[in-house]
Amino acid sequence: MTVIYAARRILTMNPANPEATHVAVRGDRILGAGSLEELAGWGEYQLDTRFADKMLMPGLVEGHSHASEGAFWRYVYCGNSDRIDPDGKTWPGLKSLEDVIERLKVEDRVLTDDASPIGGWSLDPIYYGNVRFSRADFDRVSTTRPVGVRHASGHIMNVNTRALKLGGLLRPGINHPGVPLGEDGLPTGELKGPDAMEMVALHVGLDRKGIAADEPGLRQFSRLCVRQGVTTAADLANPLPPEAVEMMLRLTGETDFPVRIVSLRRFQGVTPRELIERSLELREMSTDRLRLGHVKIHADGSIQGFTARLRWPGYYNGAPNGLWYATPEQLQEIFELALEHDLLVHTHTNGDEATELTLDMLQRALFKFPRADHRFTLQHCQLADAAQFRRMKKLGVCVNLFSNHAYYWGDQHYEETVGPERAQGMNACATALREGVPLAIHSDAPVTPLGPFFTAWCAVNRLTPSGRVLGNAERISVEDALRTITLGAAYTLKLDDEIGSIETGKRADFTILEDDPTEIGGVNLKDVRIWGVVQGGRIFSAKAI
Amino acid sequence: MSSPSEVPVTVIGGYLGSGKTTLVNQLLRHANGLRLAVLVNEFGALPIDADLIESSDENVINIAGGCVCCSYGSDLIAALLDLQQVQPQPDHVLIEASGVALPDAIAQSVTLIIRYTIDGIIVVADSETIRNQGQDRYLADTIKHQLDAADIILLNKVDLPEPASLNETRQWLASEDADGHVIETENAAVPLPMVLGGHLNRIPKEIAYQTKHEIPHTEHNAMVIFIDQPVDPETVAQQLSDPKLDLIRTKGFVCGLDGQIYAVQTVGRRRTISVAPHTPTDTGKIVCIRYRYPIDQQAISEVIANCKKIALP
Numbered sequence A: 001m002t003v004i005y006a007a008r009r010i011l012t013m014n015p016a017n018p019e020a021t022h023v024a025v026r027g028d029r030i031l032g033a034g035s036l037e038e039l040a041g042w043g044e045y046q047l048d049t050r051f052a053d054k055m056l057m058p059g060l061v062e063g064h065s066h067a068s069e070g071a072f073w074r075y076v077y078c079g080n081s082d083r084i085d086p087d088g089k090t091w092p093g094l095k096s097l098e099d100v101i102e103r104l105k106v107e108d109r110v111l112t113d114d115a116s117p118i119g120g121w122s123l124d125p126i127y128y129g130n131v132r133f134s135r136a137d138f139d140r141v142s143t144t145r146p147v148g149v150r151h152a153s154g155h156i157m158n159v160n161t162r163a164l165k166l167g168g169l170l171r172p173g174i175n176h177p178g179v180p181l182g183e184d185g186l187p188t189g190e191l192k193g194p195d196a197m198e199m200v201a202l203h204v205g206l207d208r209k210g211i212a213a214d215e216p217g218l219r220q221f222s223r224l225c226v227r228q229g230v231t232t233a234a235d236l237a238n239p240l241p242p243e244a245v246e247m248m249l250r251l252t253g254e255t256d257f258p259v260r261i262v263s264l265r266r267f268q269g270v271t272p273r274e275l276i277e278r279s280l281e282l283r284e285m286s287t288d289r290l291r292l293g294h295v296k297i298h299a300d301g302s303i304q305g306f307t308a309r310l311r312w313p314g315y316y317n318g319a320p321n322g323l324w325y326a327t328p329e330q331l332q333e334i335f336e337l338a339l340e341h342d343l344l345v346h347t348h349t350n351g352d353e354a355t356e357l358t359l360d361m362l363q364r365a366l367f368k369f370p371r372a373d374h375r376f377t378l379q380h381c382q383l384a385d386a387a388q389f390r391r392m393k394k395l396g397v398c399v400n401l402f403s404n405h406a407y408y409w410g411d412q413h414y415e416e417t418v419g420p421e422r423a424q425g426m427n428a429c430a431t432a433l434r435e436g437v438p439l440a441i442h443s444d445a446p447v448t449p450l451g452p453f454f455t456a457w458c459a460v461n462r463l464t465p466s467g468r469v470l471g472n473a474e475r476i477s478v479e480d481a482l483r484t485i486t487l488g489a490a491y492t493l494k495l496d497d498e499i500g501s502i503e504t505g506k507r508a509d510f511t512i513l514e515d516d517p518t519e520i521g522g523v524n525l526k527d528v529r530i531w532g533v534v535q536g537g538r539i540f541s542a543k544a545i
Numbered sequence B: 001m002s003s004p005s006e007v008p009v010t011v012i013g014g015y016l017g018s019g020k021t022t023l024v025n026q027l028l029r030h031a032n033g034l035r036l037a038v039l040v041n042e043f044g045a046l047p048i049d050a051d052l053i054e055s056s057d058e059n060v061i062n063i064a065g066g067c068v069c070c071s072y073g074s075d076l077i078a079a080l081l082d083l084q085q086v087q088p089q090p091d092h093v094l095i096e097a098s099g100v101a102l103p104d105a106i107a108q109s110v111t112l113i114i115r116y117t118i119d120g121i122i123v124v125a126d127s128e129t130i131r132n133q134g135q136d137r138y139l140a141d142t143i144k145h146q147l148d149a150a151d152i153i154l155l156n157k158v159d160l161p162e163p164a165s166l167n168e169t170r171q172w173l174a175s176e177d178a179d180g181h182v183i184e185t186e187n188a189a190v191p192l193p194m195v196l197g198g199h200l201n202r203i204p205k206e207i208a209y210q211t212k213h214e215i216p217h218t219e220h221n222a223m224v225i226f227i228d229q230p231v232d233p234e235t236v237a238q239q240l241s242d243p244k245l246d247l248i249r250t251k252g253f254v255c256g257l258d259g260q261i262y263a264v265q266t267v268g269r270r271r272t273i274s275v276a277p278h279t280p281t282d283t284g285k286i287v288c289i290r291y292r293y294p295i296d297q298q299a300i301s302e303v304i305a306n307c308k309k310i311a312l313p
């Protein structure tokens, strides 16, 4: 059965046939794109005109997100910018601490008992004059129930007195860099770093289990994907225990599950050899809508948390260099084993020293196990300079840059973490393209919101919260940005032969738009209205999801 | 403030391949009735010698003598909070840090957990490779940080390098100015009381009072000093941890100037002083341990005389 969809305009990302008015679909695949006359040659068809006044693009590909974004919506959104939840409700950004407290109080009134916890997320004190909040602030929400709010960066949590008490931290004599003390010698309620946060997280529901992509979380995530026009999303670091894989296979196998999930096995709690063995098993379990078998490693931490590894001269504010999260030997061993077994590895490198080490280790591994087209990808890779991009090109490495960072932490990078010069060169999309490094850009949702058009807008405009253009020279064109959020991301996941463009033989994945992103212009790119998606030939509207 | 109901925790740091796992196995082998809980980052190829294992599953290995080994992956705090719920509590917890972890950061996080108290930080260094690692372009600052954080450095595998090279490594370590007390070992073989303090009172009397006691591969010397009058516990701890005396560990109870009984403990340079929660029977006794060389009784007598003089001017 062939269906031909008529559209106002179709951007195909196929250079040989860049634009079309119709696309023919048979089952879950594309027969072809062109004019109705051209497509009629495929034989009997049914003409579907529901998208006749809409724009079609290849289904958007989010190359670095975490399905846990779906789980976070169980908690109270406390961010500064508007954010759309899985139900399609827009939660207005909170413009002051007062707003934050008010929204948490609403939750307090909804809960019927006195003891249930309230968890919040995406707080960002940068927008509130960078004041440090205290437990007294959150005691205003409740003194009987534990209250905790994670910061947008994910590295800090603010809690109330009750939560501190339940976590065993309401006592004098604590001596820990992640637990600042007030004048009374007791913790202020700000908890920094995973260890300090973990002490209290369980009591406010924000522990690892609470924010893991469980069944309801993954369902919510899939709905968010439809709203944002995403038909394939990478779930970039999942421990993937057998019970989680079983659940993910079942869910993604449902006939109306609307998105393809590419879930990478995180290197954690196992040896490199075990990691590779497990990944080989996972690879065999892959389905169309759940792609398994790729590997994720963390080389270092984060720049705004001062745990990223920087080359000389290090942090602008003089903070000591960050932390390694893997040894050079582990990186090299994983690279070698993965090359040997043809597995794809994505490595988190935030700082430029982590990027350098990763390239060094990969170069050694490639010497032992030469393999063309391995597509090992550096994730975030925020501080890479031109020389490193040239090296990536030579080594066959792809990059997925964290373009959203400028909009959230650009001013902080300029003023505090890396200083003006390096901040302007962060997430250097233009350099990557110029040097010929295959490029993707990402949200790292839930760190920043899922939404490839927003990410594209960030890469095109490079605006910071204060309105500064952070590195005019690294801005890219709308056309480049649109290719990057489709084919670019697909390439880093080794899926560019299946998705990322609208052409004969590929999966029938489309993003359906009300506005033409090439007409709306770079400044408004984030405001492109999304009707929904076609995923594997199945239609999902944002309204009905 | 620590009290006897608290569980002492030893953090074992050091780079990949330095011998941390070997050390853990040595300690399990010579646990001598102490129930140890070992937390390791991951169950590598052979986290625990096969002959010690009674049973195991995905996350826990049960070991002869009531010891256990658990893997914590990336979440040490959660593993410790879980362990906190286990009854009965282990006598001592060992945390084997990953190769690039900073052991002092781990130790600081352990202090957040009620009931667990840091006994000491041991960093194992491979005498063949530590100098190279300490000068590596990527690793130098991490390695130096680890060495710096150590209360005790186990310079391991000293049987392997050429004597001249070993000497250079010793000098390098000294020049790195790491304050940790250096113990040289082969196969990470070290007497249990040296690295696991907090149990010196458990050393059988005949050993405690001997001046020399043989333990497989290595040797240590122990003596007991008596302080029969109130003293300032801080001064006592400070004097006993003076590098001149070369004592690896001391532990005992003294009567403070305020009449309170204090537990005093030193591990290398680390000093812990706390109010004794109950009146111990052996107030005024401190067990001292030195590695390999005889304890300088003369020097210690002087130190004690000094402490008494300060107390009673």
Ligand SMILES: [Zn+2]
Pocket (backbone or CB within 6 Å): A064, A065, A066, A236, A237, A444
């Ligand atoms: Zn991520």
